[in-house]
Amino acid sequence: MVDWATWKHLSHLPTLRKLEIDQGYNDHPSLPKQDIVNLSFLHITSLSFQQLYDAGDIITVMQHWQFPSLKEFEFEAHRFSSEQAEQLFHALSHCNACRTLEEISICCYDDNFVGDDESLTPIPHFLCFTQLQTLKLMFNNFYIYLDNDMLLQAMSTWPHIRTLEIDDSGDRVPSSEISLRGLFTAIGLCPQLHTLQVPIKIATIDINPDAEPIQHTSLRSLALDLSEFLIDAETIARIISAWLPCVDRVQNINGLSWLQVNRHLRSLRTATAPCVAGAS
Incomplete structure (x- = not known):
């Protein structure tokens, strides 16, 4: 002080x-109010x-x-x-x-x-x-708390964002209303985004896995926290593979497993050409 x-x-x-x-310690002097x-x-x-x-x-x-x-x-x-x-x-x-x-x-x-x-x-x-x-x-x-509208507004406001990491509540159920479509729509506004960690809710898959994807080629690290079990790991892997060509795996947050998605994702990656090293 x-x-x-x-x-x-x-x-x-x-x-x-x-x-x-x-x-650095518990018993500290209080900051003098006059200062x-x-x-x-x-x-x-x-x-x-x-x-x-x-x-x-x-x-x-x-x-x-x-x-x-x-x-x-x-x-x-x-x-x-x-x-x-x-x-x-x-x-x-x-x-x-x-x-x-x-x-x-x-x-x-x-x-x-x-x-x-x-x-x-x-x-x-x-x-x-x-x-x-x-x-x-x-x-x-x-x-x-996050939802699709809030994430979209944030990404439209932060065009230079490279890293967005949100990790909350330990092993409790995350409070998120972000859908797959909401996630991909928002990150499409940030071409420099490299690392993303957010809670997500996939009660239904709201993206057509056979539709023409809008690829995001700068994202390399993806971690998603779920509020429920995955309903269709193979379809989600197909979507991630198509939309995020430089993401090799989805990292686990708080112990919730993405093992099946990553297994399908590896199979899809070995069947397609590797991501261009110079993509940004």
Whole structure:
């Protein structure tokens, strides 16, 4: 903990580009309220908060400080309530970095969480970040709600996105309304997307496996979390093979198996020409 004069001095240093705050222990002094003032860190491009056991002070800081040059934001907490999470999402979207922020990573590893199944809706808060290239959201204690319309709006807003990873709620049933058609429609708007991890719901297969596919040739890593068992692994493998020619396998999330899909996918790959190495 440092005083207001020190924070003010740091905020004006023209050579200070990266600020990392590591709490690292449970019994920490509370941030003096008189030191939480409106400051603008004009030159900070990378901001990181690590090993947080009490996120309240940091969220208050984010609500009062501006980072107009910020490109990277990382937040890792051990304890985090849904109210604090929504406050953080809101504060980040109002820190004056909408035109600069390229990478967001927010993680909470609260293995001792016991309570009602709660959902978060961070995506609408981040639609202002039109330069976003990486978004990683990982929560052991909450659902992150997604549906087709929300994913489509996000992808249409983030044309430069390369990595989108959403992993929530440990081994509980994911809260997702994303269908296969919704997934492929959305990622078609992001030609640079390389890594995708999202929850998905396949109650029915809403894509004709024999229709002419719109291929996405930059995607290499695909991980999908299911809220139910696969109903037709072979058909899903045919669709993935046709639409995502550079995806060799679907990774498992939270122990739900894609083994049958991957088995069919391998057979299809050996029967077709390999993906062009230079595709992007």
